[in-house]
Amino acid sequence: MTARRGLSSLNLTFLGTASAQPSLTRNHSALALRLNSDVWLFDCGEATQHQIQRSQVKMGKIEKIFITHTHGWDHIFGLLPLLASMLNGAGGTADGVEDPRTHMVQDSLDPIEIYGPFGTRAYVRNGLKHTHTLLGAPYVVHELRLPSDPPDGDHNLHASESPTGRNIPQTNGVWSDVYRDSIISVSAAPILHSVPCIGYVVTEAPIPGKMDPAKYIPHLKRTKTPMSAMSRLQQGESMELSDGTMLHGPLKRPGRKLVILGDTYDPSPIAELASSADLLIHEATNAHLPALDSNTKAEDTFESVEARTKARGHSTPQMAGAFAARIGAKQLVLNHFSPRYPGNDDVDPTAKTIMEGIAHLAEEHYSGKITCARDFMSFNVDVTQESA
Amino acid sequence: MTARRGLSSLNLTFLGTASAQPSLTRNHSALALRLNSDVWLFDCGEATQHQIQRSQVKMGKIEKIFITHTHGWDHIFGLLPLLASMLNGAGGTADGVEDPRTHMVQDSLDPIEIYGPFGTRAYVRNGLKHTHTLLGAPYVVHELRLPSDPPDGDHNLHASESPTGRNIPQTNGVWSDVYRDSIISVSAAPILHSVPCIGYVVTEAPIPGKMDPAKYIPHLKRTKTPMSAMSRLQQGESMELSDGTMLHGPLKRPGRKLVILGDTYDPSPIAELASSADLLIHEATNAHLPALDSNTKAEDTFESVEARTKARGHSTPQMAGAFAARIGAKQLVLNHFSPRYPGNDDVDPTAKTIMEGIAHLAEEHYSGKITCARDFMSFNVDVTQESA
Numbered sequence: 001m002t003a004r005r006g007l008s009s010l011n012l013t014f015l016g017t018a019s020a021q022p023s024l025t026r027n028h029s030a031l032a033l034r035l036n037s038d039v040w041l042f043d044c045g046e047a048t049q050h051q052i053q054r055s056q057v058k059m060g061k062i063e064k065i066f067i068t069h070t071h072g073w074d075h076i077f078g079l080l081p082l083l084a085s086m087l088n089g090a091g092g093t094a095d096g097v098e099d100p101r102t103h104m105v106q107d108s109l110d111p112i113e114i115y116g117p118f119g120t121r122a123y124v125r126n127g128l129k130h131t132h133t134l135l136g137a138p139y140v141v142h143e144l145r146l147p148s149d150p151p152d153g154d155h156n157l158h159a160s161e162s163p164t165g166r167n168i169p170q171t172n173g174v175w176s177d178v179y180r181d182s183i184i185s186v187s188a189a190p191i192l193h194s195v196p197c198i199g200y201v202v203t204e205a206p207i208p209g210k211m212d213p214a215k216y217i218p219h220l221k222r223t224k225t226p227m228s229a230m231s232r233l234q235q236g237e238s239m240e241l242s243d244g245t246m247l248h249g250p251l252k253r254p255g256r257k258l259v260i261l262g263d264t265y266d267p268s269p270i271a272e273l274a275s276s277a278d279l280l281i282h283e284a285t286n287a288h289l290p291a292l293d294s295n296t297k298a299e300d301t302f303e304s305v306e307a308r309t310k311a312r313g314h315s316t317p318q319m320a321g322a323f324a325a326r327i328g329a330k331q332l333v334l335n336h337f338s339p340r341y342p343g344n345d346d347v348d349p350t351a352k353t354i355m356e357g358i359a360h361l362a363e364e365h366y367s368g369k370i371t372c373a374r375d376f377m378s379f380n381v382d383v384t385q386e387s388a
Numbered sequence: 389m390t391a392r393r394g395l396s397s398l399n400l401t402f403l404g405t406a407s408a409q410p411s412l413t414r415n416h417s418a419l420a421l422r423l424n425s426d427v428w429l430f431d432c433g434e435a436t437q438h439q440i441q442r443s444q445v446k447m448g449k450i451e452k453i454f455i456t457h458t459h460g461w462d463h464i465f466g467l468l469p470l471l472a473s474m475l476n477g478a479g480g481t482a483d484g485v486e487d488p489r490t491h492m493v494q495d496s497l498d499p500i501e502i503y504g505p506f507g508t509r510a511y512v513r514n515g516l517k518h519t520h521t522l523l524g525a526p527y528v529v530h531e532l533r534l535p536s537d538p539p540d541g542d543h544n545l546h547a548s549e550s551p552t553g554r555n556i557p558q559t560n561g562v563w564s565d566v567y568r569d570s571i572i573s574v575s576a577a578p579i580l581h582s583v584p585c586i587g588y589v590v591t592e593a594p595i596p597g598k599m600d601p602a603k604y605i606p607h608l609k610r611t612k613t614p615m616s617a618m619s620r621l622q623q624g625e626s627m628e629l630s631d632g633t634m635l636h637g638p639l640k641r642p643g644r645k646l647v648i649l650g651d652t653y654d655p656s657p658i659a660e661l662a663s664s665a666d667l668l669i670h671e672a673t674n675a676h677l678p679a680l681d682s683n684t685k686a687e688d689t690f691e692s693v694e695a696r697t698k699a700r701g702h703s704t705p706q707m708a709g710a711f712a713a714r715i716g717a718k719q720l721v722l723n724h725f726s727p728r729y730p731g732n733d734d735v736d737p738t739a740k741t742i743m744e745g746i747a748h749l750a751e752e753h754y755s756g757k758i759t760c761a762r763d764f765m766s767f768n769v770d771v772t773q774e775s776a
Contacts, residue, residue: 070520
């Protein structure tokens with residue numbers, strides 16, 4: 001990892017926005033979060049490496065992968081092939097010369113870190129084993145374990161697997177700070193789906209406020225205080241000078257907060273952690289669009305579609321809007337759409353009408369900005385406006 | 389399976405022709421063989437379902453999948469997601485109502501048949517289990533086992549897995565007739581690669597010759613022989629009529645024979661089985677093209693490239709040509725190219741020059757027709773011309 005001194009850019013690129021089967025306009029779930037030039041991936045459906053090749057996201061810059069749940073079909077079937085491509089995978093040699101990849105060089109490389117629910121580690125390990133895959137660099141899987149999961153165990157490492165994988169227990173129903181550095185942290189909480197599923201909250205550390213040197217330098221000079229005091233003030237600290245003058249650094253601004261949910265019919269357990277998010281990414285698998293969608297069944301109603309959607313562990317746009325309102329999110333992005341909803345709404349008027357119809361349904365419960373994600377949509381998450 | 393009365397069409401569609409990583413013009417290995425409307429798939433690299441969506445091949449018509457080897461990266465990482473899409477996969481329910489897919493309806497459906505080396509069954513089973521994947525129809529894995537593999541065992545079935553999976557032992561170093569019906573059969577043999585790898589030989593049953601009714605009907609009428617005798621004659625049989633006249637049905641023509649190899653640096657063990665193939669599909673992963681490929685290393689020679697290619701378990705075009713000549717193949721198709729060789733040679737002149745250069749190298753040892761496969765290339769394999 002490159003040391004981060006601050007986030008000059010925080011960019012989201014949707015690499016896949018379909019639930020279940022891919023369509024010609026939407027691939028399976030995957031989302032790239034770019035922190036300056038580093039890339040964190042959230043979910044990794046089949047053909048995510050293909051989508052990366054077609055995007056501005058650089059495969060070689062991926063340093064962490066967060067899995068919301070191990071539904072292979074649309075969320076992790078792209079993980080093993082991506083690891084093989086990222087980490088110079090190979091299938092062994094035929095000439096009797098041992099491939100150096102059969103032994104991991106542990107101390108020279110930071111492992112690629114994978115976070116996910118219980119079962120992620122076994123999936124990766126078995127998949128690599130059964131496919132004779134050797135990796136040229138190590139990986140590690142940290143599992144966010146539920147109280148109902150075994151607390152420990154599972155140590156038959158793959159040759160490329162670092163032994164530093166943690167089994168992270170919950171505290172008060174959430175996983176706090178599963179990752180933290182000076183600039184960014186990740187916490188997580190379970191969200192309700194048909195199988196154990198995780199929502200992630202990515203929080204930027206408070207950002208130093210803008211500093212007007214003219215407010216401080218004359219005082220420092222007068223009291224012969226070393227100029228290095230400026231960096232402490234920049235961090236928002238207060239200090240008393242030798243003549244009793246109090247200097248107060250500028251107030252820090254809150255950092256950006258992104259909430260990235262997996263599949264869910266009720267994300268309540270993450271509500272507190274997700275409070276006041278700058279951006280909420282929430283699934284909206286199925287919608288009732290009687291006037292817009294010609295495949296609508298005659299007998300369907302908003303209620304019947306919602307009941308069916310929930311029974312499969314998913315949400316409607318209205319449910320996503322209601323949750324965005326509940327946590328006070330400043331912006332809502334809908335994703336994980338049924339492949340019946342076309343993803344070419346940037347060029348096709350019919351598709352545009354349908355996706356606008358989905359956004360309108362979410363507006364019934366939420367008044368903030370709503371965006372329907374499409375594949376390769378990419379935007380920066382801006383710094384929250386300085387308050388006061 | 390639809391009962392086949394004869395093969396009116398035998399069509400090959402290349403769904404992926406890249407080794408290792410996909411490129412923008414080539415996907416991982418997968419080949420569809422269409423027998424009338426039924427589809428058999430050979431290998432299933434990542435994103436094969438995506439390629440199927442973009443081709444004329446119908447996913448719902450796939451009835452058998454043959455895996456050459458379990459190198460996931462480029463040969464089987466597409467298998468689990470394809471099964472989920474083909475067989476109406478799902479990830480369970482959230483409302484406490486049991487998904488009917490947790491129990492297999494065994495007697496109502498023929499399972500999708502998967503053939504592959506030892507380990508294929510465990511890969512599929514573990515992958516489905518760890519990803520909570522339920523299938524709406526059964527599958528079965530038949531393993532072609534080597535003498536060094538355990539002869540039996542491995543019976544912890546997945547809920548969607550039919551218990552009819554066979555462990556097929558070798559006889560005289562090959563697997564004869566791993567599948568056979570009245571029209572077509574499949575045999576297989578090991579081919580040498582860095583991991584156990586299989587080549588498949590698909591053979592059409594001899595085809596009844598053309599029959600001239602005028603040669604037979606007067607004799608049948610004269611001797612009051614029932615006209616049903618015509619169908620026996622059509623099958624090439626001979627019969628003696630009541631007046632001692634001998635009738636001989638037309639000679640059968642040999643059926644078509646396709647040889648589909650996986651990755652290999654030496655396919656010798658399949659040579660006898662593959663003899664006189666109408667079509668040989670052989671990999672050609674790496675080539676030395678000093679005048680054409682600007683990435684050629686200055687120190688490389690034909691010998692050094694071949695040595696490196698073989699060390700990784702692969703072949704050069706010359707090696708493929710030599711094997712085609714050795715077995716007397718009537719036609720050679722090269723595939724499984726390094727992603728450095730572009731797959732858009734149908735539209736790009738530079739790519740065309742490179743792929744022609746690869747074909748020329750194979751011509752050094754083989755004088756039959758040579759084709760370099762590209763993604764979505766599709767052609768019929770014609771009936772061998774009637775001899776004499």
